Amino acid sequence: MLRIGMLTSGGDCQALNATMRGIVKGIFAERDDVEIYGFQEGYKGLIYSNFKMLTSRDFSGILTVGGTILGTSRQPFKKMREPDENGLDKVEAMKHTYHKLNLDCLVVLGGNGTHKTANMLREEGLNVITLPKTIDNDLWGTDMTFGFQSAVDIATDTIDKIHTTATSHSRVFIVEIMGHSVGWVALHAGIAGGADIILIPEIPYDIEVLAEMIKKRAKEGKRFTIIAVAEGAISKKDAKLSKKELKEKQAKKAYPSVAYEVAAKLQKRTQQEVRITVPGHTQRGGTPCPYDRVLSTRLGAYAAKMILKGEYGYMAAIKNGETTKVPLSEVAGKLKYVDPQSKIVKEAKQVGISFGDE
Ligand code: F6P
Numbered sequence: 586m587l588r589i590g591m592l593t594s595g596g597d598c599q600a601l602n603a604t605m606r607g608i609v610k611g612i613f614a615e616r617d618d619v620e621i622y623g624f625q626e627g628y629k630g631l632i633y634s635n636f637k638m639l640t641s642r643d644f645s646g647i648l649t650v651g652g653t654i655l656g657t658s659r660q661p662f663k664k665m666r667e668p669d670e671n672g673l674d675k676v677e678a679m680k681h682t683y684h685k686l687n688l689d690c691l692v693v694l695g696g697n698g699t700h701k702t703a704n705m706l707r708e709e710g711l712n713v714i715t716l717p718k719t720i721d722n723d724l725w726g727t728d729m730t731f732g733f734q735s736a737v738d739i740a741t742d743t744i745d746k747i748h749t750t751a752t753s754h755s756r757v758f759i760v761e762i763m764g765h766s767v768g769w770v771a772l773h774a775g776i777a778g779g780a781d782i783i784l785i786p787e788i789p790y791d792i793e794v795l796a797e798m799i800k801k802r803a804k805e806g807k808r809f810t811i812i813a814v815a816e817g818a819i820s821k822k823d824a825k826l827s828k829k830e831l832k833e834k835q836a837k838k839a840y841p842s843v844a845y846e847v848a849a850k851l852q853k854r855t856q857q858e859v860r861i862t863v864p865g866h867t868q869r870g871g872t873p874c875p876y877d878r879v880l881s882t883r884l885g886a887y888a889a890k891m892i893l894k895g896e897y898g899y900m901a902a903i904k905n906g907e908t909t910k911v912p913l914s915e916v917a918g919k920l921k922y923v924d925p926q927s928k929i930v931k932e933a934k935q936v937g938i939s940f941g942d943e
Contacts, residue, residue, distance in 0.1 A: 587612070587619045589892065590636070590688045593653040594627030594660065594695040594702075598720045598732025599873035600881040601694055602647035602654055607885015608692060608716075608892070609644040615893055622686055626656040628665075628702060631691070632675050634682045648882075649872045653694075662701040676709065683711050690897055692888065694718045696730070697920060700900065704917035712897035715913060716884050720869055723767040725919035726911035727902035731884065734876040736763065736868040737773045743864045744778025744813060751809035757799055757851055757859040759812045761844035763868050768815040768923050770868065772930070775813030775938065782810065782939045784818035784847070787923045788930070790941025791821050792847070796854035798939050803857065810857075818843050821942070883908050 589612070593601050612619055621639040624630030647654060665675055683691060683706075690712035693703045696719035707713045717727045720736035740762045747758045760780070762771040768785020775783035782798065784790050799810045823831055840846040848859040873881065880903065887908035888901040899910035923930065925942075934940065 587616060587892075588622065588686060588688045589619065590622045590624060590631070590683065590686065590691040591639075591655065592624040592627055592630055592691070592693055593655045593657045593718070594693060594699040595657060596659070596696065596719070596869060597651075597653050597657050598718055598869050599651045599735035599871060600731040600877040601657075601718060602644075602650045602652065603873050603878050603881035604694055604716055604718070604731055604885045605654070606644045606647050607882040608888050609641055609885075611886040611889025612892060613641045614889075622688065623655045626658040627695075627699075628660040628675075628679065629658050630655070631679045631682050632660075632669075632673070633678070634685070636682075636686075648878060651869075651871050651873065659698070660702070662698050662705070665702055665705065676705070679706060680709055680711065688712075689895075690714055690892060692716070692892070696721065697724060700724065700913065701917045704913040707898050707913050712895075713913065714888055714891055714897055715900040715916075716888055717900060717902060720770060721764050721767055722769040723764075723920045723922070724900075724916065725921045726900060726916040727904065727921075729880060729903050731873070731877050731881045732869070733769065734880075735871070735874040736770050737777065738874045739868045739871070740770055740774035740813075740864060741777040743862060743867075744774060744780060744811060747811060747862055748779065751811060755803070755808045755857065757810045757812065757848075757855065757857050759814055759844045759848055759859060759861045761814050761816060761842060761861065761863045763865075764815040765817040766920060766922075768818070771813050771815035771818075772923055772933070776929075776933050778811070778813065780811045780813040780938065782812040782941060783933065784812065784814040784843075784941055785923055786815055786817035786819055788925045788940045788942050789819050789821040789824035792850045792854070792941075794939070794943065795847070795941045796851060798941075799851065799855045799857060803855075812847065814844055814847060816843060818847070
């Protein structure tokens, strides 16, 4: 009997179900003596032994269904070693559930924080396999995470719609796109949507550069400017502050988010009307795009092979178009940032997109 525990952790995304379907179909293609324990709401389910026994049928018909049939939650890695409100040792509790159920392995679908905990569980002696989920595409060790392309599609669609209304008004439009630490979604959706300015955390901006660009465009008769701004975009000034100083500054100004800060500053400097659109969690919603369905199915099938062969301690990944595996010890705790010197950034600049830095 092969006993597999499975959980989805952290923020959800469109292709979680598609990936689990790939894993389960891949395993049942070769074995039918399989038990699947679906832990509810991420690591919480493993900690408190809250699970459902699932059959292959539960994974049928979910390729196109967004969200996760297991539910998810954020369980910060930092707090994993802290006892819960009743004094329970969470790490010991997770190990206890795993051993009590006599699991052969734990399959974890998640992003950056999830991988730190997965690696810790591996170090604690559990057999762990992970799959790279996040709309942010910021997981180190894989060229692509599932969820990213679906989010880019939605963010691009938002910019496209702003474009048609923008042609009617002389205004500055800011679209705030998900991504606190990295700017992959904003970069791709910004290019795909024909944004004039893209602001991402990796390339701090100068507000005066932005204001000048907007004024110049107005002088040239361009009626509107569209700015794609990542949630974590930061000014050159603020980038010099320590984390603590930045937090204090943000608390004083109390802008609801970066888009509002940029809007207020630009309105003052350009006298142009500024409008803000925040697609927010719609970027994680709905059905996975075809690219993600293919990626998830491939990663799922690859992970199934890893499970069948007993190759534990790895994340299933995609590199140069091929599925592969990367040791969890290498993945945990690292982010994949947009390189400001990368070709994609240079090419965007080449066609006139400003990143507000020069
Ligand atoms: O990590 C994925 C992500 O969607 C980020 O892009 C975003 O900043 C964050 O999650 C939002 O988190 P929550 O769903 O907890 O509000």
